[in-house]
Amino acid sequence: MFRPVTLTSxxxxxxxxxxxxxxxxxxxxxxxxxxxxxxxxxxxxRLVHAGLLLSVIGLVVTGWPGPLGLGFxxxxxxxxxxxxxxxxxxxxxxxxxxxxxxxSAFDKTxxxxxxxxxxxxxxxxxxxxxxxxxxxxxxFWCTTTLGLAVLVTATLPLLKFFDTDQQxxxxxxxxxxxxxxxxxxxxxxxxxxxxxxGGWRLLISGKVSTEWAKAYHSLWWHxxxxxxxKQS
Amino acid sequence: MRIANRQSRIQIAGLSxxxxxxxxxxxxxxxxxPVQHTGAGEEKADTSQLSRGVVPGVSQSPYVxxxxxxxxxxxxxxxxxxxxxxxxxxxxxxHCHEYSKVSTGWHFNxxxxxxxxxxxxxxxxxxxxxxxxxxxxxxxxxxxxxRPSDVGMSAWDFVLRYGRHLPGGGTGEVAAxxxxxxxxxxxxxxxxxxxxxxxxxxxxxxxxxxxFGQVQDQNLMWAAAASSGIASVKGSARRMPDMWDxxxxxxxxxxxKAPSTKYDVTKFDTLGRVFFPTDxxxxxxxxxxxxxxxxxxxxxxxxxxxxxxxxxxxxxxCTACHRNGLDHKIVRGYDGETVENGGPDTATxxxxxxxxxxxxxxxxxxxxxxxxxxxxxxxxxxxGLPPLHFKQLTCTACHSGPQPELQVHRVQTSRLHALEIKGxxxxxxxxxxxxxxxxxxxDNGMIAPHKLMWPSFWGRLKDGKVTPLxxxxxxxxxxxxxxxxxxxxxxxxxxxxxxxxxxMTKMLKALGPDxxxxxxxxxxxxxxxxxxxxxxxxxxxxxxxxxxWPLAHNVRPATRALGAGGCTDCHxxxxxxxxxxxxxxxxxxxPAPVKAQYxxxxxxxxxxxxxxxxxxxxxxxxSLCVATSLIVLAVLLRYLLGAVAALSRHWR
Numbered sequence: 001m002f003r004p005v006t007l008t009s010x011x012x013x014x015x016x017x018x019x020x021x022x023x024x025x026x027x028x029x030x031x032x033x034x035x036x037x038x039x040x041x042x043x044x045x046r047l048v049h050a051g052l053l054l055s056v057i058g059l060v061v062t063g064w065p066g067p068l069g070l071g072f073x074x075x076x077x078x079x080x081x082x083x084x085x086x087x088x089x090x091x092x093x094x095x096x097x098x099x100x101x102x103x104s105a106f107d108k109t110x111x112x113x114x115x116x117x118x119x120x121x122x123x124x125x126x127x128x129x130x131x132x133x134x135x136x137x138x139x140f141w142c143t144t145t146l147g148l149a150v151l152v153t154a155t156l157p158l159l160k161f162f163d164t165d166q167q168x169x170x171x172x173x174x175x176x177x178x179x180x181x182x183x184x185x186x187x188x189x190x191x192x193x194x195x196x197x198g199g200w201r202l203l204i205s206g207k208v209s210t211e212w213a214k215a216y217h218s219l220w221w222h223x224x225x226x227x228x229x230k231q232s
Numbered sequence: 233m234r235i236a237n238r239q240s241r242i243q244i245a246g247l248s249x250x251x252x253x254x255x256x257x258x259x260x261x262x263x264x265x266p267v268q269h270t271g272a273g274e275e276k277a278d279t280s281q282l283s284r285g286v287v288p289g290v291s292q293s294p295y296v297x298x299x300x301x302x303x304x305x306x307x308x309x310x311x312x313x314x315x316x317x318x319x320x321x322x323x324x325x326x327h328c329h330e331y332s333k334v335s336t337g338w339h340f341n342x343x344x345x346x347x348x349x350x351x352x353x354x355x356x357x358x359x360x361x362x363x364x365x366x367x368x369x370x371x372x373x374x375x376x377x378x379r380p381s382d383v384g385m386s387a388w389d390f391v392l393r394y395g396r397h398l399p400g401g402g403t404g405e406v407a408a409x410x411x412x413x414x415x416x417x418x419x420x421x422x423x424x425x426x427x428x429x430x431x432x433x434x435x436x437x438x439x440x441x442x443x444f445g446q447v448q449d450q451n452l453m454w455a456a457a458a459s460s461g462i463a464s465v466k467g468s469a470r471r472m473p474d475m476w477d478x479x480x481x482x483x484x485x486x487x488x489k490a491p492s493t494k495y496d497v498t499k500f501d502t503l504g505r506v507f508f509p510t511d512x513x514x515x516x517x518x519x520x521x522x523x524x525x526x527x528x529x530x531x532x533x534x535x536x537x538x539x540x541x542x543x544x545x546x547x548x549x550c551t552a553c554h555r556n557g558l559d560h561k562i563v564r565g566y567d568g569e570t571v572e573n574g575g576p577d578t579a580t581x582x583x584x585x586x587x588x589x590x591x592x593x594x595x596x597x598x599x600x601x602x603x604x605x606x607x608x609x610x611x612x613x614x615x616g617l618p619p620l621h622f623k624q625l626t627c628t629a630c631h632s633g634p635q636p637e638l639q640v641h642r643v644q645t646s647r648l649h650a651l652e653i654k655g656x657x658x659x660x661x662x663x664x665x666x667x668x669x670x671x672x673x674x675d676n677g678m679i680a681p682h683k684l685m686w687p688s689f690w691g692r693l694k695d696g697k698v699t700p701l702x703x704x705x706x707x708x709x710x711x712x713x714x715x716x717x718x719x720x721x722x723x724x725x726x727x728x729x730x731x732x733x734x735x736m737t738k739m740l741k742a743l744g745p746d747x748x749x750x751x752x753x754x755x756x757x758x759x760x761x762x763x764x765x766x767x768x769x770x771x772x773x774x775x776x777x778x779x780x781w782p783l784a785h786n787v788r789p790a791t792r793a794l795g796a797g798g799c800t801d802c803h804x805x806x807x808x809x810x811x812x813x814x815x816x817x818x819x820x821x822x823p824a825p826v827k828a829q830y831x832x833x834x835x836x837x838x839x840x841x842x843x844x845x846x847x848x849x850x851x852x853x854x855s856l857c858v859a860t861s862l863i864v865l866a867v868l869l870r871y872l873l874g875a876v877a878a879l880s881r882h883w884r
Contacts (some may be wrong), residue, residue, distance in 0.1 A: 075620065076839060080846060087853055094860040097867040105871055141868075148864045155857040158850075160616030168619050 002067040002175050013183055017190045024195075038213050038224060040131075041206035048099055049203065051092030056185060058085030059178070067175060086154060093147040100140055103131045109219060110134040131220040139188045146184060149177035297508040298501065299324055301462075304422060304453060305479060310504055311495035315481040318457035318465065318493050321400075325428045330558060337560020340401035340426060342371040343387075349373045351566055352781045354683070356394050357648050357664040358383060362716050363706055364731040364755060364819030366664035367689045368779045371403065376687070376779035384702030388414035391424055395447035395455075397522045397647045401426035404452060416474035422453020429460050431518050434511040437461030440521050444653060451491045453478060462499050462506055467491040512551075519550045524651055525668075525683075525785070527634045528642040528660045541786035552607055553581050565784065567626070568676060580606055583627035587612055617795060626680040626782075629809075630794040633669035633681045633783045636808035640829075642817065643668045643683060665817030671809055671829055672780055679809075679833065682780035686757050686816050690739070691775070694749030698759065698775035701743075711742035729821040736760055736820070737768050756818030756825055778816075803847040810840055 041049070062082040066073035074082060113127050113134040127133070132140065153174035157167040193200050196216060201207060213221040301309040302323035309319055322331045334340075341347045355368035355377045369385070370377035380390045387407040391398065398404060404424025411418060424447070429438050439459050446455035449468035458465040469478070471489040476482065482490035499506050526535075539545060543552070556562040563569065563581045579585050586609040614621075634641065643666050646652060669681035690706060691698040706712050715738050736753055740762045743751035752773075753760040759773040794809065795801050802809040814832060816825040830840055846853075 075624075076836075076843070079620075080839075080843060083846065083853065087856055090857050090860040094863050097864045101867050101871055106875060141871075144864060145868060148861060148868065151857060151861050151864070155854065155861060157618060158616070158854050158857075163613035163615050164617070164619055164622070171619070 002179075003069055006064070006068060006179055009179065009183055010186075013186050017186075017194070020190075021194065036210045037205075037207040038210055038221070039206055040208045040213070041202050043206065045099055046203065046206050048092055048095040051088055052096055053203075055085045055089035055092055056182070058082070059089060060182060063178065086151075089147070090151055093144065093151065097144050100132075101144075104137040104140040106134070106137060110137065126215050126218070128218045129216065129220070130223070131217060133217070135191065136188075139184060143181060143184050143188065146177050146181040150174060150181055153177060294510070294512050297510050298503075298505040299508055300327070300505050302327070304425075308504070309495070311497045311500050316463075316493045316495060317478070318454040318463060320453075321425045321428050321456055329428075331426070333558050334428075334560050335401050335406070335426060337556065338562055338564070339399045339431075339560060340405075343402045343407040345373075347372075350564065351568070352376070352779075353564075354645065354647060354781055355779065356380075356390075357685070358385070358393075359663050361663055361730060361819070363690065364729075364753070365689045366685065366819075367687055367700055368685065374779075374781075376777065378700055383700050384704055386414055387411040388417060391452065392447065392450065394647075395424060395452070396444040396650060396653060398424065398447075399427055399430050399522075400424045400456065417450070418452075420472050420474060420476050420478065421450045421469040422478060424452040425456060427456040427459065429456065429508065429510075430521075432510045432514050433460065433508065433518070434515055435461060435509045438518075441653065449491070454491050454493060457493060460508075461496075463493050463495045465491055465493050513549045514551060516544055516550055520646070521652055522646050523785075524646045525783075526644045526649075526651060527668075528644060530660060532641075539786075542789045543787055548607070553586065555581060566782065567678075583631075587627075612790065621795075624677075624679055626674070626678045628681055628782065628784050628787075629671065629679050631787050631790075632785060633788075635788065635792065636669055636671075636681075636794060636812060638806065638808055638812050640667045640670055640808075640812050640814045642666060645683075663819070667814060667817065668783055670780060670814055670832060671812075672832055673834070674782065680782045683783050684778045684780040684814070686755065686778045686818060687776065688755035688819050689753075690743065691752050691754060692746060692749030693752045693759065693761065693773070696773070698752055698754055698773060699749065709742060712739060715739055715742060729819055731755070731819045732821045733768055737762065737766070740768070741766070755820050756816045757827075758825075760820075799847055799850065803844050805841075805844055807844075810835060 059082060062078045062085065063074055065071060066078075072078055107130070109128060109130060110133075113129060116127055153170045156162060157170050162170065192202070196212075210221070213224070301319035303309055303317035304320040304323065305317070306320075306323050307317075309316065325331070326334075338350075349372040352374040353370075353372075355370045355374065358365060358367040358369055367383065368377045369380050369383070371379060380386075385393070387403050388411050391404045391408075395404065401424070405426070408418045408423055427443065429435075430440060430443065438461060443455045443459035446452070446458045446465060448470075450470040451458070451465060451468060454465045454469075457463040467488070467490045469476075469491050472482075472486060472491075476486065476490070478491070481487075501507070544550075553565055554562050563578050565578075565582050567582055567584070569578045569582070586606045588611065634643070642660075644651060644662065645666070648664055648666060649662055650657060664685050666683050666685045668683040670684040671679050672682050672684075674680050689700045691700045706716065715735060731753070740751045740753065740760070745751070750761060754773070754776050757772075757776050757778065758770045759776050761769055761771070763769045790796060801807060805811060808829065810828070810830040810833065812829045814827050814829060816827065818824050830837060
């Protein structure tokens with residue numbers, strides 16, 4: 001059952017991303033790339049993000065081939081790597097939740113974002129947004145909740161409280177929550193890397209162009225400028 | 233008036249009483265018609281059952297076995313007759329029970345090549361300590377075993393050698409007819425018919441040691457009667473000439489040595505019948521006569537300290553799970569047996585079937601969704617045991633056999649070591665050398681505990697294949713005979729090995745080259761040959777691979793299962809599942825080769841080490857996961873509650 005559901009949902013996500021790209025991408029003028037850069041993610045944040053990204057890749061590579069019928073069941077080396085990636089994921093998830101929760105709290109600007117239909121995301125004009133816009137905040141809370149579900153459903157069977165049936169049930173939920181987490185991560189990846197050119201810089205340097213900042217996160221850009229002015 | 237009423241009552245559907253009677257008569261004739269037209273054998277069985285009012289398998293109340301005894305010539309036995317013959321089970325028990333069907337059972341059908349071999353089981357072992365031989369034999373085509381005929385053993389030789397633990401039938405009865413060379417002896421000794429009482433008797437006087445004695449004396453026809461406690465037998469067919477006919481009284485010269493039967497007249501009732509106490513669920517002691525296992529551990533606790541199989545301790549009998557119908561195809565109880573036998577019941581009589589209930593996709597007589605299994609078997613919870621284990625381990629891996637230790641011990645069994653029979657052979661060093669529990673991967677990919685032995689024998693190597701030498705071929709070779717005779721039959725001191733390098737070299741030279749192949753000795757997991765310089769060399773060959781068969785008993789309770797003490801019962805450097813030392817017991821002098829369990833399981837030692845190392849950190853890993861989960865949950869709750877508070881303020 002996991003195999004058809006996974007393959008179908010992955011196909012749907014890829015199809016939707018292509019559709020979105022074809023419909024909205026050409027209409028929107030991409031901000032020009034210029035030399036002036038502004039720091040958006042600190043080293044710590046990039047480390048946490050890298051931890052999450054790599055651990056999820058590790059978990060998918062080791063955890064999915066078995067249920068997808070590609071051979072390599074989750075045994076022996078695969079299980080060892082899966083558990084090791086799981087510890088990195090647990091730590092990164094916790095660090096991410098503590099680091100970005102405050103910036104991801106919903107506020108009044110999100111109401112405007114929703115009311116006006118998503119701004120640049122749906123091919124309209126960019127709407128004022130703080131450090132994260134509504135979609136990013138929503139994705140953050142979704143991925144954090146799903147990440148917690150993945151973690152809990154993997155941890156509980158290790159405790160001596162659950163019998164075989166309950167463990168099997170928990171592991172089924174582990175698969176489902178893992179699939180949803182991967183789907184949410186793909187959506188996040190599409191918008192961060194493909195739909196918004198320049199976003200890839202964040203992963204490496206943590207910096208974005210001022211044009212990019214003004215276009216997608218104008219309120220945050222003003223805050224940054226305000227801070228710099230005060231400091232100077 | 234009353235008569236008129238009765239008449240009107242018996243008029244059914246407008247038919248009068250006379251017409252009803254006529255119709256009933258016709259119906260009865262039609263019902264009996266198939267009975268009259270069955271084969272001769274079936275007719276006898278059916279009519280006898282009808283005449284005695286016996287319909288097997290209908291009532292839960294067992295039939296009380298007051299039985300007329302018949303001899304092998306179908307003559308009814310009177311205990312006061314002049315020349316008495318032993319009763320025949322074929323014609324006494326077979327009077328009601330279809331003997332031909334019973335004889336298709338697993339206990340009797342090994343001789344028949346048409347019968348599927350099933351999962352490898354305990355073989356017979358040809359042993360010669362002097363010659364350093366322990367060769368697994370089976371009439372079933374189990375890989376790693378040899379047929380008795382491969383080593384020149386006839387049905388006659390086989391029955392005399394292993395008859396002590398044979399239940400009769402099969403080789404002793406059907407195969408005997410094809411044993412042309414020994415036909416005169418078979419005619420003197422009679423056939424070794426199925427000894428029904430060996431299993432079914434609940435009489436404590438049923439004595440299988442007497443059976444053994446009778447087989448030794450070649451009194452095959454007399455063995456069942458003598459062991460039943462109903463008759464006593466004197467004399468020996470061994471001492472009778474080939475021309476003697478047991479149906480006729482012996483002449484005066486032979487009278488003293490000929491087998492003679494004397495019945496205990498007190499066992500016969502006034503009608504001349506004998507009461508056989510039988511039980512549908514026979515006592516476990518009956519099974520244990522052939523199916524006992526003893527662990528050889530001089531430093532271990534005495535036998536009375538140990539517990540038996542948990543099922544037996546709880547009051548079950550072997551037949552609770554190992555059931556059978558009249559065909560005596562007793563359920564062996566392993567996974568996959570259903571596929572081989574095609575019976576739906578066998579799937580529910582495995583460990584899983586009884587304890588876990590109905591499984592999806594398995595034909596079962598139990599109602600769908602039944603979760604309790606059979607005979608009130610408790611449903612195991614296996615709390616904290618990752619379900620992955622059920623894909624890789626059989627139930628028996630954790631629950632069966634002697635408690636696994638870091639040194640795998642030798643075991644001795646009834647059939648291989650004649651544990652029930654008093655004699656010099658009954659000592660800790662007695663071959664064949666069998667060790668258990670040894671964990672091996674079965675054909676279905678599951679790890680299961682096994683009993684294991686390394687074949688040891690002299691043979692001929694040709695084209696990479698080793699053929700064992702016939703049992704008498706060694707003795708016929710004069711030089712070899714002298715070398716073997718020089719060795720003591722029993723070890724001079726415990727543990728002493730009969731084969732030295734010098735002796736093996738002499739033997740191989742004496743056997744010499746032959747068109748059948750180069751002379752070799754197989755033992756301890758290797759083959760020994762002479763090189764061109766005449767020196768002994770050791771190499772590997774498929775013939776030297778161990779023969780192993782799965783074990784399932786004694787079943788240990790959950791508290792004594794592997795894993796009851798936690799993951800490190802197995803996943804640690806002291807875990808016997810991977811690190812137990814298995815000695816390749818051999819007759820060759822010098823230290824026996826030792827293999828670690830993980831080698832036999834073909835596990836990667838580096839991976840195993842890493843895996844075990846991970847279990848050192850497992851508590852840290854679990855604590856980390858729990859702690860991070862709680863912190864993330866706290867963050868989510870904090871902002872969720874904050875959002876709820878903000879919304880409530882907004883709406884107010």
